[in-house]
Amino acid sequence: MTNQTPESDKREINPFLKSALDFGPILVFFVAYLLLKDHIFTIGGTEYDGFIIVTAAFIPLLIASTGALWFLTGKVSRMQVATLVLVVIFGGLSVWLNDDRFFKMKPTMIYLLFGGMLGFGLLRGASYLKYVMEGMMPLQDTGWMILTRRLMLFFFGLAILNEVIWRTQSTEIWVYFKTFGLSIAVFGFFMSQSKLFQTYGIEDAKGSDTSDG
Known part of the structure; x- marks a missing residue:
C-alpha cells in the first residue's frame, strides 16, 4: 500500500x-x-x-x-x-x-515557505524536492541534495528580491516583475543547472556503468 x-x-x-x-x-x-x-x-x-x-x-x-x-x-x-x-x-x-501590500507580500511568503521546507528537509538529511520532482528528472541522491540546497538559497533570494521590488517600486513595476520576472528567474535557475543534471542524471550514470562493462 x-x-x-x-x-x-x-x-x-x-x-x-x-x-x-x-x-x-x-x-x-x-x-x-x-x-x-x-x-x-x-x-x-x-x-x-x-x-x-x-x-x-x-x-x-x-x-x-x-x-x-x-x-x-x-x-x-x-x-x-x-x-x-x-x-x-x-x-x-x-x-x-x-490594502494591496498583503497581496504583494504573497510571493515572499510562498518562497519563504518553499525555501524553509527544503531547508528543514536538508537538516534531516533528506531532499523533499526529490519527492516532488523525481518523476520529471531522475537524479542520483547526491544530485538531489545539491539541487535542493541551491534551490533553497534561490527561493530565499527571490523572497528578498520580491520584498525589495514591492517596497521600493511602483505597483505596475511589481506586476511586471510578478508576471514575468519571477517566471523567467525560475526558468533561468533550472537552465543554469544543466551541468548538475548531466553529472548526476541516473541515465548518464547507467550509461557509464554499461560502457565500463
Whole structure:
C-alpha cells in the first residue's frame, strides 16, 4: 500500500489546456490590471482601485483553474495547493482591508515557505524536492541534495528580491516583475543547472556503468 495516487486515477490532458490552466490566471490578472489600473470603483461606499478589484477576481479564478486541473488530471501538486492557500489568505486580506501590500507580500511568503521546507528537509538529511520532482528528472541522491540546497538559497533570494521590488517600486513595476520576472528567474535557475543534471542524471550514470562493462 502507498499513499500515492493510483496510476489509474492520473489522467493525461492536452498540454495546451494544462498550460492554460497553469498560467492562464496570472496572465488574466496581468491583462486585467493593465486595463483597470487607473480606475477607481466605489462598492458599498468604499473606494477600491483597479489592483484590488483585479485581485478580488483573481482569487476565484485561481480556485477554479486549480479545481479544473485536479478534475481533469486527478492530481494537484503540493506546491500548487500551498500557492492557492496563500493566494486566498493574502489576496483575501488585501481585498478585505483594501490594502494591496498583503497581496504583494504573497510571493515572499510562498518562497519563504518553499525555501524553509527544503531547508528543514536538508537538516534531516533528506531532499523533499526529490519527492516532488523525481518523476520529471531522475537524479542520483547526491544530485538531489545539491539541487535542493541551491534551490533553497534561490527561493530565499527571490523572497528578498520580491520584498525589495514591492517596497521600493511602483505597483505596475511589481506586476511586471510578478508576471514575468519571477517566471523567467525560475526558468533561468533550472537552465543554469544543466551541468548538475548531466553529472548526476541516473541515465548518464547507467550509461557509464554499461560502457565500463
